[in-house]
Amino acid sequence: MTGKVERGMHELYGDDPERADALVFGRRTGRSRRGFLKGAGLATMGAAVGASLPFAGGMPGGLVPAALAQAPAEKGPKILKMDGKANLVVLGDKPLVAETPAELLDDDVTPTEKFFIRNNGLTPEASSMPSDPKAWKVKIDGEVNTPLEIALGDLMTKYQAVTLKLMLECGGNGRSFFSPEARGNQWTNGGAGCAEWTGVRLSDLLKAAGLKPGAVYTGHYGADVHLSGDASKPSISRGVRIAKAMDEHTLVAFKMNGKDIPAIHGGPVRLIVPGWAGSASHKWLTRIWIRDKEHDGPGMGGFSYRTAKTPIVPGSKGDPKDTAILESMPVRSIVTFPAHGARLAKGTRKIDLRGHAWAGDNAVQSVDVSIDYGVTWKKAEVKAPANKFAWQRFTASVDLPGAGYYEVWCKATDTKGVTQPFLAGNWNPQGYGGNPVNRIAVLVEA
């Protein structure tokens, strides 16, 4: 398929997916909400994706084939070139934001080099860091009996260190699935990773400082400078309810996968507030301000890290007063093998697929996979998490009836019975909570 055809397809689908289906593929979406292909339409779509479509009849109307749904590659994705980092996809260079392609998230524990990068401000200059990282100080003040200022060296020796595998995920992960587009970096599913973090429990520090009865919220501050260069302005300052701060899995971390946390990932000291929007896990942590009310730093107001309480019309302005703070991230699953776009050898009749699933504060109870656009589903095997807030491995072996183009879909359900929708719903201006069923495309050579 030529790039020109691909862009044309995107424009058509971007304008009106259901009409595009009808025009391009001769397909109409019936009252059953399920489209069908017939005659020339099927052949056209097959030609467009360069293969036969064994289950085309089950593909819902208006859903662009996954092979076409990728970002239109005018110049292809910009690949990160940075020492110590894998080939992540750059979403922006200032602030530096890069996501991990799903096939690079296949490891049980995400290696540091493959971990996504999300900055809100400027990475602190090496020159602004103490030459000895152990001299880095973190302050805890506000609604506490004894304000603390602890150097990293003391933190490491005076408190018990714990090591946990914890999910960290950008609050906007999945934003690119919203239609119409929501504001911000257009993440697919790659703003997430599960590394092994070592640190001390924030609860131990808060107990040492002694929370006053009025302590209800935290406010986090770091050393990253606002993009404007204004040193008096925090790049971002978010916080969490005290209960989350006191959770034994919330860490003031100083090691990532057994080594000092690299500067690009917030070292020497950062917060890890697992399962919640990543912006609560402040990098280059300098201060935790214990508040007697909900924190009101930059990133806590407007539509930032907030979803609409009353469902709003997709694409409309909404009312920032009618919003709720995004806390726990929603249930999500990704296929990490095979890769999206994998060409499977002629004669392949089975895929042993792998992936990860996670669900914010909850665990994943089941993952279902489909290779026929959701007409039939098969239960995957889901492993227990290594510890609470770690993602869970799923595997499934699916039979393929023949050669051609297939989409592998996966859908996780959490322990509350909440599953992934087919399309990103609950549209909100800044695009949080986009967690539709994951779709990858593979091609079995004829």
Added chain:
Amino acid sequence: MNISMTGAVTLAIGSLALLMMLDRAGGFRPAREAPAATASSTAAPPAARGGPLAKGAIPKALPPDAKHQDTIDSLPAGKGQEETFYLCAACHGTALIKAQGMTRDMWDSTFQLMVERHAMANPDPDDRALILDYLATNFPPRRRGRDNPFLK
């Protein structure tokens, strides 16, 4: 990411000092206080950041600490291209702009967010309209989704 340490320190300290003063003053400092700014003679006034801007006063250059590789050609040509570039790219790269496709209304609320939360200068309404027209024309919604009966 190879930065000359000395150069980076000098530039960082110089521009920080300058920015802090500008912020305290809420805009440009009066002329009599200007000598303090000689700490970094290369630091052009970062007027695209903070405070109100008179009509046509959007600078025609990036502040020296913009720290990204983008140039005016990083944005598509069109009426308002320059103003958009120098106002937005004073702080962030153009990739963030280009990744998004929004209605004029949503670009407007994005603009407001930049002024209120991110210390972007607040241009004259005519300049603002020029930039919003540019953004809405060049970066309209690309994923319209279903025909929405409530957005007529």
